[in-house]
Amino acid sequence: MASKHLIEYENASPEVRAVYDDIKATRQVEQVNNFWKALAQHPATLARTWSSLKEVMAPGALDPLTKELIYLAVSITNNCDYCMASHGAAARKAGMDEAMFGELMAVIGMANETNRLANGYRVPVDAALRDDDPGSAH
Amino acid sequence: MASKHLIEYENASPEVRAVYDDIKATRQVEQVNNFWKALAQHPATLARTWSSLKEVMAPGALDPLTKELIYLAVSITNNCDYCMASHGAAARKAGMDEAMFGELMAVIGMANETNRLANGYRVPVDAALRDDDPGSAH
Amino acid sequence: MASKHLIEYENASPEVRAVYDDIKATRQVEQVNNFWKALAQHPATLARTWSSLKEVMAPGALDPLTKELIYLAVSITNNCDYCMASHGAAARKAGMDEAMFGELMAVIGMANETNRLANGYRVPVDAALRDDDPGSAH
Amino acid sequence: MASKHLIEYENASPEVRAVYDDIKATRQVEQVNNFWKALAQHPATLARTWSSLKEVMAPGALDPLTKELIYLAVSITNNCDYCMASHGAAARKAGMDEAMFGELMAVIGMANETNRLANGYRVPVDAALRDDDPGSAH
Amino acid sequence: MASKHLIEYENASPEVRAVYDDIKATRQVEQVNNFWKALAQHPATLARTWSSLKEVMAPGALDPLTKELIYLAVSITNNCDYCMASHGAAARKAGMDEAMFGELMAVIGMANETNRLANGYRVPVDAALRDDDPGSAH
Amino acid sequence: MASKHLIEYENASPEVRAVYDDIKATRQVEQVNNFWKALAQHPATLARTWSSLKEVMAPGALDPLTKELIYLAVSITNNCDYCMASHGAAARKAGMDEAMFGELMAVIGMANETNRLANGYRVPVDAALRDDDPGSAH
Known part of the structure; x- marks a missing residue:
């Protein structure tokens, strides 16, 4: 499929x-995915996206599996075919088993509902919730 | 604000x-949130939504904090004000600290990008990804 | 609030x-809503949007109430505050009662889930469904 | 396509x-759709989703056709391929003809616009609309 | 593919x-695209959509290329396959080269992030921004 | 509003x-917007987002006004309140007048429809469009 x-x-x-x-060294893979081969049409976007992703997905306060589950939840909510495939694979590689995937899907479904x-x-935000909202500046 | x-x-x-x-017994709270008081206008929706949520958010293959982070990721992607407030509070109660919230936001942002x-x-899915995609039946 | x-x-x-x-003659109202007063900043958009809406929302194969329920379902899915307010009012005026609204909300929630x-x-479309899909040209 | x-x-x-x-008894069909066969990977999700859907889509204050039109409107707005196929078929089975489908599409298009x-x-909600908004607690 | x-x-x-x-005379093409052949199932939608599009995409305060770039940005954000194909082609016809497409993609990505x-x-709008917001009536 | x-x-x-x-030197402003003051809660996100945005929004194959119009189109499609305010202001500063804003809104509306x-x-992509699609690898 060249x-x-x-x-x-x-x-x-x-x-x-x-x-x-x-990418190959960091992920210890022999080939980069098509995503990167497509971005390479615009080298500045390739370099910036990779360096951002590398920084964001590195282990930190959240472990790599949790980060991949979050990535997958967003991609499924947005219905991005490619991203579901690539981050589904990445999540499994990071340890997601079928039971975890089943619960992930259930949470995504309920949240969208x-x-x-x-x-x-048009539920008004509870006074108690408003006060300690993360990032809230109201 | 009656x-x-x-x-x-x-x-x-x-x-x-x-x-x-x-709800009060399960969550050990003294008051139910406005969300439930609004759903109570349609008692069948209230009962069904609560029993679904109770089942889905119970600890299982994924722990409660991970489930709340996923819920919050969907709610932020969908821009649901009430849900950001209520699940932000639930995530913190389940153990999310500021460093975790910062990384959660970074992952959500990158995924949406x-x-x-x-x-x-229009990146074609890699053959290798297609084969072992979770839930794929192609 | 001028x-x-x-x-x-x-x-x-x-x-x-x-x-x-x-608008006033067609809807038999004394005032146009703020939506129209805002569009009037670009008269071509005002005229085109009104004539389109008037045509689309006229009774036809679907009755006005059904059309308003569909409009409301899209507006709630997209989280458009103004549209929820205006089409919620229009739906009630066309006959939506609280029981209907409760069922509408339940269907919207399930569909989004x-x-x-x-x-x-990644459920593959059933062969039987593919064949008689409306608008399908595959 | 096993x-x-x-x-x-x-x-x-x-x-x-x-x-x-x-499902087969309720819908009087000989086969369940692929959707259910996919959810069966996580039996709790299968059981919960079916019992919820059965309750929500039963005739009530809204008739089955109206409910299917609403379901289809949400699925088209969200661009869910499978759901357009399955609920398009369900709507036709419930009585949607080509004229109705044409008007449904026209309303969905206008609402999204x-x-x-x-x-x-950034249209401010009219005072008159704010007062009698369904579900509003402001 | 009849x-x-x-x-x-x-x-x-x-x-x-x-x-x-x-359409053929306005766009100086020999064939109309499939989009129009599909809308023709509902002639009122065909006529209304074409006359609206013709008016909206005509050169005005914004030139045709800028309009196509905006159309493509919305279509990519919404993940509309057909629209990405048709407006991608239209944008190139109007003058979009690969460098422009690369920058367009970069802006779309950043905006979604x-x-x-x-x-x-939950960033509160700056007082200075609130005052001169386009279309703001607050 | 501290x-x-x-x-x-x-x-x-x-x-x-x-x-x-x-930010102040690049944009020649005396104060950074609330957006940056909020991101500063997670300094790595602040630094990465600013350096990405600075690179992406710099004049290139597309001029600054065109880039701001695209940014605004995405933000309106996604219904991001803060972003509509900040990029609305940025677009005006870059030269967007009321006529341009009116046409921008008209294009955004039509694209979403x-x-x-x-x-x-479910319009099938025309063979002619498929062949020269930007970024297409099919």
Whole structure:
């Protein structure tokens, strides 16, 4: 499935190859995914997106599995086909088993349902919730 | 902030009170949130939503904090004000600290960005990803 | 709550007044809603949106109440505050009672939940469904 | 198109078979759709989703056709391929003809357009609309 | 790829043919796109959508390329496959080159990211921004 | 409207102050917006988001006004209140006048409408469009 729109390593500029090399080293994989080969059409976006993702997905206060579950939850809510495939694989590699995937799906489903119930019933935020909301500046 | 649209315990039917009592016992709180008082306008929705949520959010293969982080990730992606307030509070009660919240936000942001990059560049799913996709039946 | 951004009848051009007059006559109301007063900042958008809406919402194969319920379902899914208020009022005026609103909300909630379940489980479309899909050209 | 991810009746546990039997009896069909076969990977989600959907879609203050039109409106707004196929078929089975489908689409299109017009023009909710908003507690 | 759901010129009513003829004359093309052949199933929607689009996309205060870039940005954010294909082609025809497309994608990605950062951190609108907001009536 | 959740310059760490200083110098403003003061709660997100935004919004193949119009189109489609306010102001500062804003809104509205028409009618992509799609690798 070669494509003029996916930049393969052998056709890539040194700048793009450097990013590919870093992805391969960081993830310990032999090939970069199509996502990166597509972004390579715009090298600045490739470099910026990879360096951002590398920083954001590194282990920190949240472990890598939790971060992948969150990534997958957003991707499923937004219905991004490619992202469901790639982050589904990444989540399994980080330890997600079928029971976890089942519960993840159940939570995503309920959240999408209750988000609309809260909006449609125009529920006013409880005074107690308003006070200690994260990031709230009201 | 009394409202004819929020059903308070003293004005609730026995059916609604039974749900309120179960919420209070399960969560060990003295008051149910406005969300439930709004749903009580349609008692079947109140009962069904509570019993679904109680089942889905119970500890299982995923722990309560992870489930709340996923719930919050969906609610922020969907821009549901009430849900950000209530599940932000629930996540903190389950152990989310500021560092975790900061990383959660960073992952949500990146996922929403790369979802559009993958869509807009119309990236074809890698053969390797297609094969072991969770839930895939292709 | 006068505002320079809402064009009141007395400050409106003849072109805008003609649209306001048609809205008032068609809906048998004494005032146009703020939505129209805001669109009047761009008279071409005001005229086009009103004539489209008038055509689309007229009784036809679907009755006015059904059309308003559909409008409300989209507006709640998209979380449009203004639209929930205006089409909630329009639906009630067309006959929506509290029991109908409760069932509408329940359907909207379930649809938003199962949309994500179907996406996240990447359910393949059944052969039988594919064949007689409305509008399908595959 | 057999798939390890779709649980067929002959491979299903008694718990899953009981749900399949209830779906077939309730809908008077010989086969359950792929949606249910996919959810069967997580039997608790299968059972909960079916019992919720059965309750929500039963005739009540709104008739089955109206409920299917609303379901379809949400699914089209969210761009859920599977759900458009399955609920398109369900709506036609409940009586939707081509003229109704055409008007449904027209309303969905207008609602998605005016939702953004109302948001982008930041239209303030009319005082009169605010007072009698359904579910409003302000 | 003939389809009973796509109305070809030779099978079209005079009313539909008139719209097709105007599309072909306006855009100086020999064939109308599938989008219009699908809408032709509901001639009122075909006529209204074409006349609206023709008015909205005409050169005005914004040039045609800018309008196509905006159209593409919305379509990518909403993940509409058909629209990405058709407006991607239209944008290139209007002058979008690969460098422009790369920057367009980068802006769309950042906007989708920061939209969630602003929502999730619940950032209060600055007093200075509130005052001169376009369309604001607060 | 001081808030413990908005980090003011005088309370900021040297790392955060360096970002604030760069924002002020780049944009030639005396104060950073609340958005940055909120992100400062997580300094890594503040630094990464600013450096990404600075790179992406710099003049290039697309001029600053076009980039701001695209940003605003995404923000209105996603219904992000803060972003509509801040990028509305940025667009005006970059040269957007009322006529341009009116046309921008009209395009956004039409795109959101036709996105759903294309999805709901499940329009197959024209062979001619498929061939030269930007970023397509099919």
